[in-house]
Amino acid sequence: MDGAVPLLRVEGISKRYGGVRALEKADLSVSTGSIHAILGENGAGKSTLIKVMAGVVAPDEGRMTLDGREVTFASPGAANKAGIVCIFQELSLIPELSVADNIVISDPPKRFGMIDRKAQRRIAEDALARAGAGDIHPLALVKDLPLSRRQMVEIAKALARKPRILILDEATSALTAADVSKIFSVLKRLRSEGLALLYISHRMNEIAELADQCTVFRNGRNVASYKAGSKSDNEVVELMIGREYSHIFPPKPAVAAASAAPRLEARKLSWVDRLDNISLTVRAGEVVGLGGLDGQGQRELLLAFFGVLRGLSGEVLIDGKPVTITSPAAAREDGIGMALIPEDRKTEGLMLPMTVRENLSFAALDRLSKGGIIDRAAEQRLIDDMVGLLAIKTAGLDIPVGALSGGNQQKVVIAKWLMRQPRIILLNDPTRGIDVGTKQEIYQLMRKLADAGAAILFYSTDYDELIGCCDRVLVLYDGAVKRELVGSEITERALISSALNIHGEESPVGLGAEA
Amino acid sequence: MKDWRYWLAEQRGTLLALGIFIVMFVIYTSNHPAGFTANVVQTAANKGVLLAFVAMAQTLVVITSGIDLSVGMIFLLTNCLASWLVVGTPIQTTLGVIAVLAAGLLCGAINGAIVIYGRLQPIVATIATGAVYYGIGLLLRPFPGGSVNEDLADALTGRLFDLVPASLVVLLAVVLLIWVPFSRSVLGRAAYAAGSSETAAYMSGVPIRRGKFAAYTLAGLLAAIGGLFLTFFTYTGEAAYASGNAYTLFSIAAVVLGGVSLFGGKGSAIGAIFGALAFRTIGDLLFVFDFDPLWQPLFQGVILLVAVSLGAFALFRVRNRLEWFL
Numbered sequence: 088m089d090g091a092v093p094l095l096r097v098e099g100i101s102k103r104y105g106g107v108r109a110l111e112k113a114d115l116s117v118s119t120g121s122i123h124a125i126l127g128e129n130g131a132g133k134s135t136l137i138k139v140m141a142g143v144v145a146p147d148e149g150r151m152t153l154d155g156r157e158v159t160f161a162s163p164g165a166a167n168k169a170g171i172v173c174i175f176q177e178l179s180l181i182p183e184l185s186v187a188d189n190i191v192i193s194d195p196p197k198r199f200g201m202i203d204r205k206a207q208r209r210i211a212e213d214a215l216a217r218a219g220a221g222d223i224h225p226l227a228l229v230k231d232l233p234l235s236r237r238q239m240v241e242i243a244k245a246l247a248r249k250p251r252i253l254i255l256d257e258a259t260s261a262l263t264a265a266d267v268s269k270i271f272s273v274l275k276r277l278r279s280e281g282l283a284l285l286y287i288s289h290r291m292n293e294i295a296e297l298a299d300q301c302t303v304f305r306n307g308r309n310v311a312s313y314k315a316g317s318k319s320d321n322e323v324v325e326l327m328i329g330r331e332y333s334h335i336f337p338p339k340p341a342v343a344a345a346s347a348a349p350r351l352e353a354r355k356l357s358w359v360d361r362l363d364n365i366s367l368t369v370r371a372g373e374v375v376g377l378g379g380l381d382g383q384g385q386r387e388l389l390l391a392f393f394g395v396l397r398g399l400s401g402e403v404l405i406d407g408k409p410v411t412i413t414s415p416a417a418a419r420e421d422g423i424g425m426a427l428i429p430e431d432r433k434t435e436g437l438m439l440p441m442t443v444r445e446n447l448s449f450a451a452l453d454r455l456s457k458g459g460i461i462d463r464a465a466e467q468r469l470i471d472d473m474v475g476l477l478a479i480k481t482a483g484l485d486i487p488v489g490a491l492s493g494g495n496q497q498k499v500v501i502a503k504w505l506m507r508q509p510r511i512i513l514l515n516d517p518t519r520g521i522d523v524g525t526k527q528e529i530y531q532l533m534r535k536l537a538d539a540g541a542a543i544l545f546y547s548t549d550y551d552e553l554i555g556c557c558d559r560v561l562v563l564y565d566g567a568v569k570r571e572l573v574g575s576e577i578t579e580r581a582l583i584s585s586a587l588n589i590h591g592e593e594s595p596v597g598l599g600a601e602a
Numbered sequence: 603m604k605d606w607r608y609w610l611a612e613q614r615g616t617l618l619a620l621g622i623f624i625v626m627f628v629i630y631t632s633n634h635p636a637g638f639t640a641n642v643v644q645t646a647a648n649k650g651v652l653l654a655f656v657a658m659a660q661t662l663v664v665i666t667s668g669i670d671l672s673v674g675m676i677f678l679l680t681n682c683l684a685s686w687l688v689v690g691t692p693i694q695t696t697l698g699v700i701a702v703l704a705a706g707l708l709c710g711a712i713n714g715a716i717v718i719y720g721r722l723q724p725i726v727a728t729i730a731t732g733a734v735y736y737g738i739g740l741l742l743r744p745f746p747g748g749s750v751n752e753d754l755a756d757a758l759t760g761r762l763f764d765l766v767p768a769s770l771v772v773l774l775a776v777v778l779l780i781w782v783p784f785s786r787s788v789l790g791r792a793a794y795a796a797g798s799s800e801t802a803a804y805m806s807g808v809p810i811r812r813g814k815f816a817a818y819t820l821a822g823l824l825a826a827i828g829g830l831f832l833t834f835f836t837y838t839g840e841a842a843y844a845s846g847n848a849y850t851l852f853s854i855a856a857v858v859l860g861g862v863s864l865f866g867g868k869g870s871a872i873g874a875i876f877g878a879l880a881f882r883t884i885g886d887l888l889f890v891f892d893f894d895p896l897w898q899p900l901f902q903g904v905i906l907l908v909a910v911s912l913g914a915f916a917l918f919r920v921r922n923r924l925e926w927f928l
Binding site for chain 1: 605608609611612783786787788791794795797798799801802803804805806807808863866867868921922923924
């Protein structure tokens, strides 16, 4: 584009996970001495692309050339050797080892076959200083450091490897403003030293400050490349959206349940540095969405309600009365009647090797038993009801739940909690990785439950779902509620701009929100 | 913070085990009719080193967040083998020692290969290989018997300069020649890294497989050194099933006492050595206080529980209850 020879070029890269296309014929080229920003919504394929470039996943098709020669990386180690170093969103530090150990981990200095600790210490101190993190002691254990310091160590570790191409995947998400400005000056220096940098961030102001070139990803493809600063924030947001709606959502009630009594309330809820003074109300019959980028405290908020977090400050009220919930077992008790459909059904929702029947009954065993003995007839009746209600497709109740399809597994998780007839239902991204048909059934079920009087708090990373399902949406950023969108205000444009914390134009004319 | 504070924090488990051992040993010797004499120390050392070697072996595997339930059986197998091979002229004896150590290495390497390349869970893989090793030991020595080069045996179980127990000197040599180089090598660090977070280690391009393989293999070697010493003490080979199992279980207890985390990635073989010595001293304590030896298992259990509870306090600080299960 600007005549510079691309150092690394990927062409026509595709990658599928099961039936989901994460990348579809994506192209990207990275030049020396520049910072290239990649933008896109959650799940647009950015992370998969850099995983391919860093040797973590192998692409199904496509090719990569480095210095004009075709390369393939069998492992992250191989990519490192070629000079491609990636700072991942999920940290790649080893918690039980010291900062210095971690910084040199992939290629420690050796003397007589043993690791030279003095040299290691020097390298670590040097790398920490270069990253502007001289305050971190090289002998400290990584697990004792707070998240923001770990992220600085991660950056120092990447610098110590002397990369030619440095990829930063949301590498500043946990940093303080002071750290970010230090990192920025480091990155600018690296650019002037001739490195190629790939910068992935959801923070528009960071991209505006740093990037030379931008590429927008959508649905696994690169949809636009442009010179930084040549497009307005709103144009960029539109590039990121540009997608069609499918008519799979049930109609919302004409009159929202705004008059009903509040069922679940939070007042000034805070927890360590993840939740910041959150106040909200969910009424009976209402579906309230939680929006925002991944990891802005949505998951923690649901866990806080469900009694999983300790050291919570603020108040939780059920039916207007303050309650203290100290465990999931307490949260499901009759006075509260709460259920949480967890994010990861495989670890938090199901016991995969156990049968469908057993999994369905777990949450309701106390109701189905007398004196510790399970009433098999009552259990069977309730299970039959649930399997019918949710149309769970299974070859039988006594096969392992792990043998069901993802969508049906998710239905089992939901049914398990419905067996208690909960009054408050918390859902943590319940449709992740399941097929459209099942999604549609889940949307309809949610509305049915709300109409029957349940209060529903629904976190989703999919903006369409929030628009299609919710009466109100609260957008979280950095652990705080940044914006509340009601009814027709819930548009993709409003969701994205408040998720990115842009205070731009807030046009009430949505992009197809009427769907 | 100053450097020494970090060092202290890192060595806390080891120092705690050392502390427990010193307290118990002081109580023991000050109540012993003979007091703190070279003889008493020698006897205690000879009893302690066997478990110390096996516990070191266990440490290497536990660091990778695995577990080796075959260490006690490698210990027995090499004992039976030594009772055949470590005899005769000095040259024959030397070759015998080398063969026994090589057998231990091989056992460890087989464990490692099955766990790492066969992707079996360590607990199952080593129960199976342990049974195989015991079976071979039993074929070698269906009945207790055999012999050993008694000059070598007496030299290594006696005292140097009539003062220092030779078995402790060998233990120290093993620490310096095997443990220290391993823990400071790239492979050792890979073993720690794999135990602490295998994904992060993989993402960082750490040689996980080679590190784990080295840990399992060296564990076999250390168990074989233990087996050799067993032969030096008893002059015979015996495939005693109960004894092999006891060593396996006690080695896990010693490792935990020594501050090595069963979740992997943390701890030192030196801690495990003190853990082993402390664990062995429990029995001696009962002896000097004239308790019926029948009390020994009960006391060992109680002391283990108390020591392990000290390490569990951290759980009270967890803010997210889901982390209890990590």
